[in-house]
Amino acid sequence: MEIFHVHTYRCGHAEMIEDEAYVRKAIDLRANSIVFTDHAPFPGNPFGNRMEYLELPKYISKLKNLKEKYSGIIDVKIGLEIEYLPGYADYYQELKQCKDLEILMIGQHFYEIKPGTYSFSYPELYLQEYKGCLEQIIEGMATGMFQVLAHPDRAFRKIKQWSQEHEELGKKVITVAVDNNVVLEQNFSSMQTKKYYWPEFWDLTNERNRIIRGIDAHSVKEMEKAVLAF
Ligand SMILES: [Zn+2]
């Protein structure tokens, strides 16, 4: 069993423990693989809720050490969860070139209106958030640089009810994911939050989609709870 989508203390909203505590618990839970996908920084640290840019090399080297230390016992994989913002196109290239980063996952929590201007500054756009988020998700997947899309249905968290329009956009996301070999993540944490998980979206997927279950743990307890529930 693989434990997919684990955060670390670096993001500032997760348990303050060493990365190794997750690895040890994963072994206890009989996982044969654990995938860390902490919130990626951006150069200059323009956004909160994520590691600082200068911490990135240490995040990678710490996890590399754990990978070696636990080799043969559990496979420790190194990844990042990151928004796709068109103004940072070159930065994703840079990340992609880093051979130690095994997984780049889109996790869209806001969108770019124009470089330097983001949706979180405009609460009046909240009802339309899904459009902006999904458009940039689609653009990001089409670059071919991302292997996984985290919680695609969370983009609909502000809508009142599911409609034809949401279905159309959902179908587009699903098709672009297939075309670019992007795995869609069903997110355990979303399932615990009202309106973050949309079965209507998942009903649109087909046998050509690759789907993975992610736990989105921000603490060892959350990780354990999710593994036992899944
Ligand atoms: Zn988080």
Ligand SMILES: [Zn+2]
């Ligand atoms: Zn996450």
